[in-house]
Amino acid sequence: MKILKNARKIILIIFVSVLVLNTFVYADYNPSREEIEKMIDEVALKRGIPSVILKSIARVESVYQHFNKDGSPKISGTSIGLMQINNKNGGYDTNKLKYDIMYNIEAGADVLLSKWSMSSYQSVACVGNMDPNVLENWYFALWAYNGWAQSNNPHMLSSYAKKYTYQQLIYDIAKKEYGQTINNIDFSYLPSTGKPSRSLVVPTPVYTNSGNIALYEKGDYVRIDGVRDVYQLRDVPSGKYIYDVAVNTLAVVDEGPVLQNGYYWYKVIVNDDKSGWIERNWLTRTGDTEHGRYVFEDIAYHWARKLIMDLYHEGIVSESANFYPENLITKEEFLILVSKSLDKFDEFNQKNNVAEGEKVIGTEEIIGNEGPTIFKNGELPFTDAQDINPWATEYIQHLANYGLLNNYEHELKPLGTITRKEAACIIDGIFTDNNEYKDLDIHSIFKDLTSLSDNEVKAIKTAYINGAISGKGSGSFSPDDYLTRAEAAAIMIKILGKYSTVQR
Structure with a gap:
């Protein structure tokens, strides 16, 4: 673990430098769609979210526009920026949401994962075994991203004078603009009015599509990563909290992945003496025990x-x-x-x-x-x-x-x-x-x-x-x-x- 300790300072400097550079480069103007999509791909890869899902949300929410023509942040009501983040409860840095596009994307991923968690832990309805690598399983998480409104029940479109549910808009963008089909769930499981019961489990469609989520291996070097300051290690997958770990803490993957409650879990060793289980979404790969720290920033998730x-x-x-x-x-x-x-x-x-x-x-x-x-x-x-x-x-x-x-x-x-x-x-x-x-x-x-x-x-x-x-x-x-x-x-x-x- 000496390599991990020696690398900690270097990784922190790189992380902060990239964040500052991104904020400076894109302040007050919209990057090209290609640049925006590349940024979303990067966040989706780190967060274990199917990239086509996150990109389609950005397309529906803001048409890939973070700033207005006058350079001011795009704000609709209380929703901010590219991913239209509603920060009324103060969970994020409002100034960064307004002026740091990468931070806004990270917040969007964080919000989507919180909605996914609602579905995987049955705070709202869920699909199948909630394997996040199955695109069709994200149906209710997408519904919840739009506020869990009953107007997104496909049986109630006529009552709200809507042509499409929010979920269907996401699916249509995925198909038309990214060539990715996502099959609908069986709507007969949904109530004719209102919102589904949170105990409802709809079967995963027979034909499914992969989200291409990158998984880790034993011996991978990882860094605790995300927009929050602290994350938790648990005693078993989806179990009790046993340790708090600060963002940017370095660790080594010891076991996993284990699919439990909609997440891929890994047991990681932290600071040589602590270990526990954490969701793959908050781990970023930085190297492995055989090769050490990766000296190229763009290969951590590449097959080669x-x-x-x-x-x-x-x-x-x-x-x-x-x-x-x-x-x-x-x-x-x-x-x-x-x-x-x-x-x-x-x-x-x-x-x-x-x-x-x-x-x-x-x-x-x-x-x-x-x-x-x-x-x-x-x-x-x-x-x-x-x-x-x-x-x-x-x-x-x-x-x-x-x-x-x-x-x-x-x-x-x-x-x-x-x-x-x-x-x-x-x-x-x-x-x-x-x-x-x-x-x-x-x-x-x-x-x-x-x-x-x-x-x-x-x-x-x-x-x-x-x-x-x-x-x-x-x-x-x-x-x-x-x-x-x-x-x-x-x-x-x-x-x-x-x-x-x-x-x-």
């Missing part, structure tokens, strides 16, 4: 987070504020990563004084028997070699000497993006054919390779059987899709895996 941290610890990538895992990687960046990964083989051979015939991997294994083509410093066989950034030249020379760039006879286009089939062709010489899959017809697995050359098909087969590049969707390799930085990280791990397997 551990792979990226493996590359960091191997020295393949350097620490920075963000990794941008879903950004497309340039060809130059990809080649640098491949070169650095191959350097690990040479380091291993030198470190362990491996004899020539026993090397983990050597030049001969990659370039065959024709011998290397050695290019002088700054000299490369591409007509656009001048476009290569100076710091990348030696890495690209390294791969050219290995013969991994022989497919590029003229232009390299180093600053452009790289396709999945190009990536496969570049790494083809690194991975050997596996005799176990000699007779495998790769066309039987991927149906979209018919327009490719024999060499491209061979390279894709080699990459696939070695686990370096997988398919995208059922029966599709998507050879012309561009490679993301996260996908590139996964490929590098496979290259390093060839080295590390022998090392072990």
Whole structure:
């Protein structure tokens, strides 16, 4: 837990800096819809709320407008800002609700979760087992977000001259603007007038849709997080309060998740000596016991987070504020990563004084028997070699000497993006054919390779059987899709895996 203690001050500084920056940047004017949606996605991810639900609420409540044209906060009656937060009971900082958009979104998430709690603990009606990862289970929580008014009973629309209930408005936005279907509950369970009994449990619809809530694992580093100052640990999931924990307290996940009363619960260890159960919604992942604190702020919830941290610890990538895992990687960046990964083989051979015939991997294994083509410093066989950034030249020379760039006879286009089939062709010489899959017809697995050359098909087969590049969707390799930085990280791990397997 020393890492947690040493990281506490750093995390607090980052948290405060981001909050201040956000308040300053967006003061008095509305960000673009894209920026607003990105902010909502970030909050929803942390809070364990289906993002489409939170975005659709913002769309219905304020049409993504936090400020009026004159720069004043958007206020309707006692409701404030983007998420139209009613703060008449003083649960939130009114000034922040008015001028800090991220805080307003966080408050909206907090309000929605409090309404969800009403439903999950049967203060109002509920749906099925109240698994929050099922979009259809949020029906009554959405109703309650709009004040638990009887006018949102679909049987009473005509009495209130309404065309839609609040819940249906949310569903329609989710479908029309985000392509996400949410199926209605069976309205026959609802009373013909008034509000449902709080003891009413409506079955979850037969056909459901996932909320894609990210769950945690044992050993994850987490931080107590939310708009409140204090949260509680309990003796068992949904049990008795045993400890108060301040926001920004660091912890380690010890058990979970356990679904109980509409929440995913985790047992966490705090300050080395205290432990208890807390809802996943108030925990933000910051790292894990294997990799330590994540040095990139944008990978905590990404599928490639551990792979990226493996590359960091191997020295393949350097620490920075963000990794941008879903950004497309340039060809130059990809080649640098491949070169650095191959350097690990040479380091291993030198470190362990491996004899020539026993090397983990050597030049001969990659370039065959024709011998290397050695290019002088700054000299490369591409007509656009001048476009290569100076710091990348030696890495690209390294791969050219290995013969991994022989497919590029003229232009390299180093600053452009790289396709999945190009990536496969570049790494083809690194991975050997596996005799176990000699007779495998790769066309039987991927149906979209018919327009490719024999060499491209061979390279894709080699990459696939070695686990370096997988398919995208059922029966599709998507050879012309561009490679993301996260996908590139996964490929590098496979290259390093060839080295590390022998090392072990």
